[in-house]
Amino acid sequence: MWIARLVLVVLLATPGAAWSGLPDPPLGTGEHADAWRPDPMHEYWDPATFHRPETGRMAGIFAGKECLECHAVITPGIVKDWQASRHATTGTPVLCPACHGEDHQKLIFPTPQTCGTCHPERLAQMEEEKKYGFPSHALAMERVVDAKHFADKPKAEVASCLQCHSVASKCDSCHTRHRFDPAEARRPEACLPCHSGPPHPDDESFFASVHGQKYLQEGKNWDWNRKLAPGNYPAPTCAYCHMRNGNHQVADKAVWKFGIREINPRTAENTIKRKRWQETCADCHPSGVAEGFFAALDAERKASWNLLYPVEALLKKLRSQGLLRPSARERPPYPMDLMARLLPRERIGFFEGQASAFYNVSAIERDYFELWYFNSLAAYKGMAHQAGGYAKSMHEKMEEAARAIEAQARALTEQGAKPLDLTPIWMEGEYTRFNREHN
Amino acid sequence: MTAVTHRVIPIQPDAGKPAPRHIRRLMPVNQQRSLAGRYAGWVKMLSWLAFAWAFAGWLNDTWFYQFNTPLWLNRYTEYALILIFGLWRIWAEKNPYTRKRLLLLVGNVAVLWWAIPWLFPFIEPHVGYLAGLPAFPALHTPGTITFFLVLAAVFLFGRRVICGWNCPCVAIREVVGFPFRHNDHVPRGTWPWRLRHLKWLWFALYLGAMWAVTRPANNTTTAFLGFFGLMVGLPYFITFLLTPWIGNRGYCRFLCPYGATFGLLNQVGMFRIDHDAKTCIECGLCVKVCDMNIPVWQMGKSAGGRVKTTECMGCGRCITECPTQSLAFHDVRNTIFPRLDQNRPFLRARNDWSRPLVRLRAAGYLLVLGITLAGAWYYSAQVGTLNELPARMGALCGLPVLSW
Numbered sequence: 001m002w003i004a005r006l007v008l009v010v011l012l013a014t015p016g017a018a019w020s021g022l023p024d025p026p027l028g029t030g031e032h033a034d035a036w037r038p039d040p041m042h043e044y045w046d047p048a049t050f051h052r053p054e055t056g057r058m059a060g061i062f063a064g065k066e067c068l069e070c071h072a073v074i075t076p077g078i079v080k081d082w083q084a085s086r087h088a089t090t091g092t093p094v095l096c097p098a099c100h101g102e103d104h105q106k107l108i109f110p111t112p113q114t115c116g117t118c119h120p121e122r123l124a125q126m127e128e129e130k131k132y133g134f135p136s137h138a139l140a141m142e143r144v145v146d147a148k149h150f151a152d153k154p155k156a157e158v159a160s161c162l163q164c165h166s167v168a169s170k171c172d173s174c175h176t177r178h179r180f181d182p183a184e185a186r187r188p189e190a191c192l193p194c195h196s197g198p199p200h201p202d203d204e205s206f207f208a209s210v211h212g213q214k215y216l217q218e219g220k221n222w223d224w225n226r227k228l229a230p231g232n233y234p235a236p237t238c239a240y241c242h243m244r245n246g247n248h249q250v251a252d253k254a255v256w257k258f259g260i261r262e263i264n265p266r267t268a269e270n271t272i273k274r275k276r277w278q279e280t281c282a283d284c285h286p287s288g289v290a291e292g293f294f295a296a297l298d299a300e301r302k303a304s305w306n307l308l309y310p311v312e313a314l315l316k317k318l319r320s321q322g323l324l325r326p327s328a329r330e331r332p333p334y335p336m337d338l339m340a341r342l343l344p345r346e347r348i349g350f351f352e353g354q355a356s357a358f359y360n361v362s363a364i365e366r367d368y369f370e371l372w373y374f375n376s377l378a379a380y381k382g383m384a385h386q387a388g389g390y391a392k393s394m395h396e397k398m399e400e401a402a403r404a405i406e407a408q409a410r411a412l413t414e415q416g417a418k419p420l421d422l423t424p425i426w427m428e429g430e431y432t433r434f435n436r437e438h439n
Numbered sequence: 440m441t442a443v444t445h446r447v448i449p450i451q452p453d454a455g456k457p458a459p460r461h462i463r464r465l466m467p468v469n470q471q472r473s474l475a476g477r478y479a480g481w482v483k484m485l486s487w488l489a490f491a492w493a494f495a496g497w498l499n500d501t502w503f504y505q506f507n508t509p510l511w512l513n514r515y516t517e518y519a520l521i522l523i524f525g526l527w528r529i530w531a532e533k534n535p536y537t538r539k540r541l542l543l544l545v546g547n548v549a550v551l552w553w554a555i556p557w558l559f560p561f562i563e564p565h566v567g568y569l570a571g572l573p574a575f576p577a578l579h580t581p582g583t584i585t586f587f588l589v590l591a592a593v594f595l596f597g598r599r600v601i602c603g604w605n606c607p608c609v610a611i612r613e614v615v616g617f618p619f620r621h622n623d624h625v626p627r628g629t630w631p632w633r634l635r636h637l638k639w640l641w642f643a644l645y646l647g648a649m650w651a652v653t654r655p656a657n658n659t660t661t662a663f664l665g666f667f668g669l670m671v672g673l674p675y676f677i678t679f680l681l682t683p684w685i686g687n688r689g690y691c692r693f694l695c696p697y698g699a700t701f702g703l704l705n706q707v708g709m710f711r712i713d714h715d716a717k718t719c720i721e722c723g724l725c726v727k728v729c730d731m732n733i734p735v736w737q738m739g740k741s742a743g744g745r746v747k748t749t750e751c752m753g754c755g756r757c758i759t760e761c762p763t764q765s766l767a768f769h770d771v772r773n774t775i776f777p778r779l780d781q782n783r784p785f786l787r788a789r790n791d792w793s794r795p796l797v798r799l800r801a802a803g804y805l806l807v808l809g810i811t812l813a814g815a816w817y818y819s820a821q822v823g824t825l826n827e828l829p830a831r832m833g834a835l836c837g838l839p840v841l842s843w
Binding site: 030031131132133134142146147262263264265266267268269271272273302 | 500501504506513556560561562563657658659661
């Protein structure tokens with residue numbers, strides 16, 4: 001009998017579902033694909049998903065040199081770049097249709113997969129990064145579009161995220177179009193547009209090191225057309241170590257990553273990664289030198305966590321005393337953050353997700369965020385790039401910040417937190433409401 | 440035909456005499472047997488400290504990261520303790536079949552769970568690692584084959600394939616937790632038996648984790664897997680310390696999601712315990728020796744001679760202790776060899792070293808472990824960065840001819 005019922009349910013359910021109307025395909029991508037829709041720039045950031053070819057003019061099939069006849073006049077810059085590239089000067093030139101297609105009504109924006117048809121090993125190396133998890137170039141796009149605040153905030157306010165995070169879907173983040181010059185991508189400047197500023201102080205910390213100083217002094221005279229191989233460069237720069245021998249897999253040696261969570265440097269995985277670092281250092285230094293750097297880095301990290309944990313505990317104590325004002329209850333949560341609406345709670349530290357809670361918080365929380373994320377990260381990057389002096393100055397900054405937070409906490413405990421009149425600044429208002437409705 | 444008359448012997452209390460005090464006879468430390476004995480306080484303390492040490496090793500490796508300590512504190516501490524206590528336990532064990540099981544259990548843990556991961560570290564792919572990448576078959580193919588072979592083996596031979604013979608969780612509870620097998624420590628009876636269903640909650644979490652690893656990495660999947668890891672890891676180690684109150688098998692009985700998976704296969708697969716109600720004298724020894732607290736003979740009697748339960752992890756204590764040979768394992772071998780009877784003498788003879796076949800099997804086992812170790816040594820030098828992988832893809836899949 002139950003089999004008959006089951007069959008009946010299956011038979012009725014299928015046409016029933018079709019009749020009731022299946023949901024429309026989501027406009028965005030990622031976990032919250034339904035909650036946002038792309039703006040026009042998205043066809044640049046994620047062409048595979050969002051590029052819609054321009055139709056309505058210039059119908060026709062154009063092969064090879066025909067493209068150049070018009071584009072040399074309309075867009076002379078990209079043609080000149082292409083003419084200077086190896087694509088143009090190689091035996092059989094790689095012409096426009098190879099990447100963009102021939103049909104002007106169905107032009108495509110190249111993706112890494114397009115480049116991978118001729119450079120499969122580079123594409124495979126980049127894709128391989130996914131094996132190592134977050135953060136990585138290859139998973140950078142997911143990291144943005146899966147963030148609740150990305151889907152939730154007005155697109156105008158998250159437009160800049162994708163400028164860097166689109167590295168997952170664009171080879172021309174580093175090899176700018178249409179020159180696609182390896183020499184350009186080998187220089188540190190190729191990394192700096194994204195790897196700079198508080199969340200990735202790679203520029204400051206590297207340039208403070210001996211390697212970095214040597215590059216700043218002499219780098220303009222180096223021949224960047226040479227491969228990233230031992231003996232070709234007087235000092236290593238970003239790509240030499242992190243993309244050893246031109247390996248486009250940049251995550252294979254990343255141990256501490258963003259440094260916002262204390263990790264075990266002796267897991268099986270990290271043991272292998274450190275071995276790879278040792279091999280990299282051994283290109284120039286006696287083998288074993290890296291050991292000393294690892295010991296220094298481990299000591300630096302331990303010192304940082306010894307400083308950070310008490311401050312984190314202090315903030316949690318303030319939270320339990322209700323001294324973090326405005327409290328999570330008083331702050332307007334992101335509309336999509338259901339948990340934050342049901343159980344408003346100030347998120348402190350890595351495991352509570354403070355890394356994504358740096359807006360819309362109380363002053364002392366923000367101070368701790370900068371100490372824990374930005375200053376600690378800078379100290380670790382400094383030590384990892386062998387810029388000991390930079391690391392030391394960052395530690396002094398951390399101690400200063402910790403003292404300031406302690407003083408602030410003492411004042412809060414003694415005087416009590418003042419209730420604030422929260423005039424909605426950016427979470428409410430005409431502009432925000434309009435954007436949210438048209439998101 | 441004479442009527443059988445039962446003589447009634449009335450039990451009369453010895454009025455006036457004090458009731459005899461219960462004599463607490465302790466088991467010597469060089470003796471262990473299926474029916475759990477009481478052990479001296481210092482043995483229990485030693486065992487509990489070893490549990491605490493293993494827990495501290497895990498905590499240090501996941502939380503404290505204090506490596507400049509004189510104590511050996513990492514995730515392998517547990518396996519080292521299994522080896523040390525295991526040797527003691529094998530030496531002391533009086534049941535020949537259990538002794539053989541412990542030999543294999545400790546050997547497997549020492550080689551497959553300790554030596555190979557420790558000596559030959561390997562990068563495990565992150566959750567959501569997508570298919571179609573050059574390095575993926577290197578790990579995916581052997582992993583998939585192993586996964587399904589294990590499930591098939593559990594289907595054919597029962598849950599004991601993993602739980603009984605190749606599980607570090609069972610191993611530490613058997614060899615370090617042996618003083619806590621006695622009824623002084625093990626909750627038995629109806630309610631503890633009902634509590635076995637608690638593990639299905641963890642099984643549901645496990646199903647969620649299986650779903651999450653098939654998804655691309657995102658906030659939800661990574662957070663869920665972290666939560667799952669804690670939900671399994673913390674009870675696993677906290678039950679170490681609770682052993683004196685929940686028995687040495689508390690985790691396996693009530694909480695283990697993997698045991699639940701294998702238990703399901705136990706239920707639908709070919710494994711069962713045959714029970715002969717005609718010869719059974721209902722002495723209850725099978726229940727008393729069972730660490731999983733399975734009411735063996737009652738189930739056999741009520742289910743027509745077939746004990747089929749998700750709980751049985753195949754230690755074979757009930758069978759090898761049954762005084763009337765009323766119990767026997769039943770698995771795929773009985774289908775192939777209909778006259779086979781895996782009863783008490785059969786199982787006990789599995790550890791009779793005067794038999795050439797037993798020696799041959801032992802040699803084969805050592806050969807397999809040796810080949811596995813050698814393979815790990817070979818591949819640990821092969822698997823490196825991706826630059827090396829495309830060229831070695833074929834070799835890593837186990838097909839050297841595909842190398843180019």
